[in-house]
Amino acid sequence: MNIGIVGLGLIGGSLGLDLRALGYQVLGVSRQEQTCQRAIERGVVDDASLNLTLLAAADVVFICTPIAAIAPTVQQLIPHLSPETVLTDVGSVKAAIVNQVAPLWHNFVGGHPMAGTTDSGVDAAVLGLFAENPYVLTPIETTPTPAVKRVEEIVRSLTSRVYFCRPEDHDRAVASISHLPVMVSAGLIDSCMSEPDPTVLELAQQLASSGFRDTSRVGGGNPELGIMMARYNRESILRSLTSYRHSLDQLIELIEQEDWPMLEKKLQETQSQRPQFL
Known part of the structure; x- marks a missing residue:
């Protein structure tokens, strides 16, 4: 089976590495000649081009461009x-x-692999990025069953955990566990940088360790991705941000009132609830 990939960045490149390792013939398209050459050098693809005509031989095409470019890419591919x-x-x-x-x-x-890093570009591609991670497929009533089965077969070969849901349900779910963390993490970094005392700010930067690294990671990622999340999932992100603001307001109130028993209860609840998401 020939598989095409449009967009040879972290996700597209990692897909190429995995699929070639599984024996698929992989054809890649990028906007930059340098990326095409690097993809071939790294073994991401068997062949690469700036021209979409290369994908005429593909049985399945993965579109790994930024969100705003997906529909225009399809129009150009047709x-x-x-x-x-x-x-x-x-x-x-x-x-x-x-x-x-x-x-x-x-x-x-429609598909969405729940995997990634803060790095970008073809050199960020890694083998096994999708292994054991969720991969969501969102067919609708008019989606042909054979098409769904074909994509599912490929995704399962990556040893991803496949989930099916409605596109709208996907967007509400990822707004809470993927898009909201990006905004919250960015807010955390921005809040830390607002420290008015340069000595204290420098000390905070020097003392930042695993806790800050973990909670700030996604906020320090690709800004373009964050913009696309907000632009194309605006309603769901606003709903999640409003809910998060309400939770923060509750915590602020408990601390202002020095209600330590209720704060402890809240933290015990979140401690017990966290494993449900992992």
Whole structure:
């Protein structure tokens, strides 16, 4: 089976490494010649090009571009594809993408691998990025079953944990556990940088260790990704941010009132609830 990948960054590149290791023929397309050459050198793809015509031989195409470029990429791809070609994407928002792309291409299956790092570019690609991590597929009523099965087969070969859900349900869920943490983490960094005393700020930066590293990681990632999350999942992110603000207000009130028993109860609850998400 020939598999095409449009966008040879962290996700597209990691997909290429895994799929080639599994014996698939992988064809890649990037906007930059340097990226194409580097992808070939690293063994990410068997062949790469700036031209989408390379993917005419692909049976399945993974679109790994930024969210805003997914639908335009599909439009550009259409003249080069066989009607049987299956398209899928890796965007972290699903309803907006599915609503835009499904009318353009019948054999489209929305997808979202829940994996990544703060690094970007083809040199950030790693083998095994998706292993044991969730990979969400969001077919709708009109999505052909054979197309879904084909994408599912490939995703399962990555040893990902496959989940199926409606695009809208996906967006509400990831707003809470993926998109909200990006905004909260960015807010944490911004709050720390607002310290007015330069001596205290420098000391805080020197003392920051694993706790700050863990809680600030996603806020220090690719700004473009954060913008796309907010732009294309705006309603769900606002809902999650409002809920989070309410939780912060409750904590502030407990500390202001020195209600230590109630604060302890709240922290005991969150301690017991955290494993449900891991």
